Amino acid sequence: MIEVAGLELARCEACHSRFLPSDGPCPKCGSRDCVAYSTSAVGRVLVATELQYPATGWTAPHPLILVELSDGVRVLAIGDGPLPAAGALVEVRHDHEVYRARPEPSR
Amino acid sequence: MTVHIASVGMGRFGKRPESLVALATEAAQFALEGVGRKPIDLLVVGTMFAHGPHGREAFLPRLAGILGLESASGFRVDSSSGTGGMAFHVAAHALETGRFERALVVGAEKMTDRTTAENTKDLSASLHMSEVAAGATMPGLAAIVAARYLDRYHLTSHLCDVSTVHARAMAAANPNAHFQKPVTLEEAASSKPVALPLRLLHCSAISDGATAVVLEKGAGPATVLGLGQGFDALRIVDREELTSFVATRVAAKRAYEDAHLTRKEVNVIELHDAFSPFSMISFEDLGMCGPGEALEWFEKGWVGLNGRLPVNPSGGVVGRGHPVAASGLAEIAEVALQLRGEAGAHAIGSLPRIGLAQTISGIGSHNFVTILGREAA
Numbered sequence: 001m002i003e004v005a006g007l008e009l010a011r012c013e014a015c016h017s018r019f020l021p022s023d024g025p026c027p028k029c030g031s032r033d034c035v036a037y038s039t040s041a042v043g044r045v046l047v048a049t050e051l052q053y054p055a056t057g058w059t060a061p062h063p064l065i066l067v068e069l070s071d072g073v074r075v076l077a078i079g080d081g082p083l084p085a086a087g088a089l090v091e092v093r094h095d096h097e098v099y100r101a102r103p104e105p106s107r
Numbered sequence: 108m109t110v111h112i113a114s115v116g117m118g119r120f121g122k123r124p125e126s127l128v129a130l131a132t133e134a135a136q137f138a139l140e141g142v143g144r145k146p147i148d149l150l151v152v153g154t155m156f157a158h159g160p161h162g163r164e165a166f167l168p169r170l171a172g173i174l175g176l177e178s179a180s181g182f183r184v185d186s187s188s189g190t191g192g193m194a195f196h197v198a199a200h201a202l203e204t205g206r207f208e209r210a211l212v213v214g215a216e217k218m219t220d221r222t223t224a225e226n227t228k229d230l231s232a233s234l235h236m237s238e239v240a241a242g243a244t245m246p247g248l249a250a251i252v253a254a255r256y257l258d259r260y261h262l263t264s265h266l267c268d269v270s271t272v273h274a275r276a277m278a279a280a281n282p283n284a285h286f287q288k289p290v291t292l293e294e295a296a297s298s299k300p301v302a303l304p305l306r307l308l309h310c311s312a313i314s315d316g317a318t319a320v321v322l323e324k325g326a327g328p329a330t331v332l333g334l335g336q337g338f339d340a341l342r343i344v345d346r347e348e349l350t351s352f353v354a355t356r357v358a359a360k361r362a363y364e365d366a367h368l369t370r371k372e373v374n375v376i377e378l379h380d381a382f383s384p385f386s387m388i389s390f391e392d393l394g395m396c397g398p399g400e401a402l403e404w405f406e407k408g409w410v411g412l413n414g415r416l417p418v419n420p421s422g423g424v425v426g427r428g429h430p431v432a433a434s435g436l437a438e439i440a441e442v443a444l445q446l447r448g449e450a451g452a453h454a455i456g457s458l459p460r461i462g463l464a465q466t467i468s469g470i471g472s473h474n475f476v477t478i479l480g481r482e483a484a
Contacts, residue, residue, distance in 0.1 A: 049250045052299070
């Protein structure tokens with residue numbers, strides 16, 4: 001597996017759970033004692049679907065992918081490229097306010 | 108303080124020419140007539156969009172004026188698709204304090220005069236904004252929940268078809284339901300993809316409609332026995348699991364405890380199948396069977412009108428239609444109709460003693476469970 005840029009996540013210092021950064025406290029225990037850390041941006045597709053009736057501003061079909069990163073954190077991402085199958089590896093990147101997932105770069 | 112549903116008012120759900128206020132007034136008048144127009148000192152209304160012909164409107168004072176209830180106290184609540192359930196709980200809790208004698212509760216929505224894209228955008232207000240930013244919609248996230256459920260229990264989208272066929276068969280006996288014709292498994296399975304595994308007939312329809320009930324102090328054939336509610340993370344990636352709604356499990360536990368009874372004593376259920384697999388998930392979350400086992404109940408007809416435990420005799424959200432803020436109250440109203448022996452052609456096989464209604468907000472972020480019974484607690 002080639003090296004890809006890391007993804008910034010958050011870790012709760014109180015209960016040690018890991019999650020996507022947000023403007024709120026730890027989603028598990030409510031603590032605000034949370035720190036940022038970097039992890040691999042490669043994850044496995046849990047679900048990939050295409051929205052045939054997207055909201056205003058999006059084009060059909062709109063690919064939506066639920067990805068699980070190696071440390072268990074889940075990311076809802078917009079698909080870039082062909083729609084991957086469940087179980088496939090994808091690379092996730094943070095693009096302004098959203099996450100995008102594309103097939104993992106080949107070896 | 109014991110309270111009970113003294114009357115139910117419902118108009119037809121579907122594509123209606125009337126305004127939001129007119130739909131709400133129709134349902135309210137039916138409910139008020141049901142109690143002989145006794146005085147109302149509390150008005151609780153629910154609408155998500157408050158959508159009038161000229162944009163958002165002052166729904167609560169307008170309705171109070173039309174109904175002649177300016178001397179009552181009033182509240183307007185909004186919990187997206189759970190609004191009707193929330194409105195009922197607010198009114199029931201208020202009466203239980205002893206401050207009020209009799210409440211009119213109304214849930215109403217006007218949707219069919221807007222485009223699908225407009226409704227989709229506004230319904231997304233019930234989701235986490237970071238996920239909406241990625242283009243998530245209600246059907247999109249429901250598809251993700253459905254896919255996870257099917258994958259976990261090694262099932263196929265046939266489950267969605269079975270649930271839709273059940274809903275539409277029940278709705279065909281309910282004159283107020285949006286859909287009056289049953290559908291086949293093949294029709295459900297071949298309908299247009301919305302967000303696979305969900306297809307068009309697996310999704311609730313955009314509908315107009317209103318429901319009203321009158322709640323009053325004292326016991327009756329539809330006495331409030333238990334109320335429960337629960338939250339779950341709004342951002343679905345923060346949830347422990349996606350194959351079950353924690354908010355329903357918490358709400359059910361609280362409602363069973365409040366009612367001092369167990370799920371085994373429930374004789375009829377109305378649950379919130381905004382998307383057809385949700386009926387199975389909710390049935391399991393209420394403890395009626397084990398995880399991944401609900402399909403067998405639906406396939407074997409155990410949830411039919413004459414089954415072991417009838418589910419959604421009204422047609423549910425998929426069959427009855429989904430004017431979002433009216434649906435939660437319609438679920439409670441249907442249970443009351445069953446208990447009161449007023450369900451007509453969609454009455455279950457024998458008069459129930461205990462009924463349960465479950466309501467989901469958004470994609471399961473804030474859910475309500477209401478238990479009604481023929482005897483006071």
